[in-house]
Amino acid sequence: AFSSEEQLQNTSLYFYDLNMKANYKIGGRDRIYLSGYFGRDVFGFNDEMGMDWGNATGTIRWNHLFTEKLFSNTTLLYSKYDYQMNMSFGDNSIDILSGIEDFNLKEDFTWFINSKSKLKFGANAIYHTFIPGKVEVSNITNAIDIGNDYGLESAAYISLDQDLGDRWKINAGLRYSNFTALGEGSVYTYDADDNIADSTYYGKNEVIKNYGGLEPRLSATYLINEKSSFKLAYNRNRQYLHLVSNSSSGTPMDAWIPSSALVEPGIADQVAVGYFRNFLNNTIETSAEIYYKDMQNQVDYKNGADLMLNPYVESQLIFGDGRAYGLELYARKKTGKLTGWISYTLSRTERTFEDVGDYWYPLKHDRTHDISIVGMYQINKKWSASASWVYNTGDAYTTPSGKYEIGEVTYNAYSDRNEARMPDYHRLDLGLTYWRTKTNKREASWNFSVYNAYARENAYTITFAENEETGVPEATQLSLFSIIPSISYNFKF
Numbered sequence: 001a002f003s004s005e006e007q008l009q010n011t012s013l014y015f016y017d018l019n020m021k022a023n024y025k026i027g028g029r030d031r032i033y034l035s036g037y038f039g040r041d042v043f044g045f046n047d048e049m050g051m052d053w054g055n056a057t058g059t060i061r062w063n064h065l066f067t068e069k070l071f072s073n074t075t076l077l078y079s080k081y082d083y084q085m086n087m088s089f090g091d092n093s094i095d096i097l098s099g100i101e102d103f104n105l106k107e108d109f110t111w112f113i114n115s116k117s118k119l120k121f122g123a124n125a126i127y128h129t130f131i132p133g134k135v136e137v138s139n140i141t142n143a144i145d146i147g148n149d150y151g152l153e154s155a156a157y158i159s160l161d162q163d164l165g166d167r168w169k170i171n172a173g174l175r176y177s178n179f180t181a182l183g184e185g186s187v188y189t190y191d192a193d194d195n196i197a198d199s200t201y202y203g204k205n206e207v208i209k210n211y212g213g214l215e216p217r218l219s220a221t222y223l224i225n226e227k228s229s230f231k232l233a234y235n236r237n238r239q240y241l242h243l244v245s246n247s248s249s250g251t252p253m254d255a256w257i258p259s260s261a262l263v264e265p266g267i268a269d270q271v272a273v274g275y276f277r278n279f280l281n282n283t284i285e286t287s288a289e290i291y292y293k294d295m296q297n298q299v300d301y302k303n304g305a306d307l308m309l310n311p312y313v314e315s316q317l318i319f320g321d322g323r324a325y326g327l328e329l330y331a332r333k334k335t336g337k338l339t340g341w342i343s344y345t346l347s348r349t350e351r352t353f354e355d356v357g358d359y360w361y362p363l364k365h366d367r368t369h370d371i372s373i374v375g376m377y378q379i380n381k382k383w384s385a386s387a388s389w390v391y392n393t394g395d396a397y398t399t400p401s402g403k404y405e406i407g408e409v410t411y412n413a414y415s416d417r418n419e420a421r422m423p424d425y426h427r428l429d430l431g432l433t434y435w436r437t438k439t440n441k442r443e444a445s446w447n448f449s450v451y452n453a454y455a456r457e458n459a460y461t462i463t464f465a466e467n468e469e470t471g472v473p474e475a476t477q478l479s480l481f482s483i484i485p486s487i488s489y490n491f492k493f
Contacts, residue, residue, distance in 0.1 A: 390427060
């Protein structure tokens with residue numbers, strides 16, 4: 001809630017998304033695909049504070065057909081995520097900048113060996129630039145610049161889809177991934193009190209640390225009959241980038257921590273079992289799956305850590321284990337005038353760290369319940385309607401439970417980590433589409449939609465401030481979006 005009508009009038013909120021796609025056919029064996037996406041969200045409050053964040057990506061892909069059974073895709077991709085925060089104090093202002101920029105080159109091959117065998121193989125390389133933070137202050141010439149981090153991530157893989165008789169289908173794959181942390185900059189080691197014990201300087205693109213390992217995967221599907229099947233799966237993944245946040249609720253200002261001399265890559269092993277069944281002449285698909293994921297080398301922050309614009313952020317980190325498990329249910333109607341699906345997930349995602357305490361606590365984005373209901377109805381050849389409703393358990397966060405003093409300094413006392421929950425999230429979206437043209441070569445349509453049709457005030461952030469009378473911290477919820485109607489025109493040619 002806003003404290004006054006004046007604050008509300010001085011608040012701005014808008015966002016935009018732009019998608020572009022094009023393809024060009026060169027002869028009978030080559031095709032070039034171009035695509036781009038640009039999106040940004042902007043929020044300003046009472047002319048005192050503002051945030052904007054967004055993504056930009058550009059992709060060029062070359063598809064080449066060697067034979068009727070072998071083809072390749074060569075892809076060059078650029079992406080950038082960044083956020084900015086501005087705070088004003090009278091005549092002065094502070095601008096905070098941060099982000100990640102990637103250049104990615106991929107080469108993928110697909111070979112249809114025969115009707116029962118398909119082989120995929122390829123490789124890719126990503127050059128990462130991490131921008132931890134830069135501060136510019138008005139009326140001050142010198143900016144605070146933490147300095148960029150750099151990394152080279154690469155991988156090669158091979159995967160085989162194989163039919164074994166009429167009932168068994170096997171997918172077996174092996175991937176080798178590698179991450180190299182690169183200079184330029186200083187790498188620090190810390191003592192037990194988090195003070196700098198030593199430092200080593202590395203030049204531009206000089207190797208700081210190298211990580212790598214195999215990532216096997218195997219899945220098997222057994223066709224019980226023409227209506228039902230059973231599936232088993234296992235896979236291992238290595239995660240070289242860690243997302244860490246010390247905020248009490250959801251904002252875009254999270255810290256991306258790359259693997260480094262001190263931070264090891266995360267490793268996840270997952271097993272899953274699923275049962276799939278079709279009904280009514282295969283017009284309705286249903287599935288039920290259970291999964292368990294074991295995670296090593298998880299990263300979080302120490303109690304009272306300062307991650308924002310900290311050049312020694314690794315001194316604020318702790319390392320531990322994680323686990324995730326759950327049940328996923330899904331039903332889809334794929335034919336007729338009315339189509340759509342219903343999905344429900346019951347899950348848990350937890351971590352444990354010796355430095356926090358000997359207990360498991362939920363991850364910030366842990367969702368006990370997650371429901372999606374989507375329906376689409378073809379009224380006639382020109383008109384179609386759609387509706388979707390989503391619901392999920394609110395994010396977990398840590399609340400201040402009181403205060404204590406050491407000398408003349410006052411500190412917040414906190415409850416167990418992520419013990420509290422934000423209010424549950426849910427909303428209804430409605431849409432109506434009018435097709436002006438719809439052929440194999442051309443499409444043109446008007447879309448009329450309503451986002452959050454019943455004006456649910458979902459929590460965006462929860463902040464805490466001390467009550468002036470009682471001295472007890474009180475929570476304040478900020479909600480951004482109410483009903484948002486929109487009209488759009490889409491065309492393809």
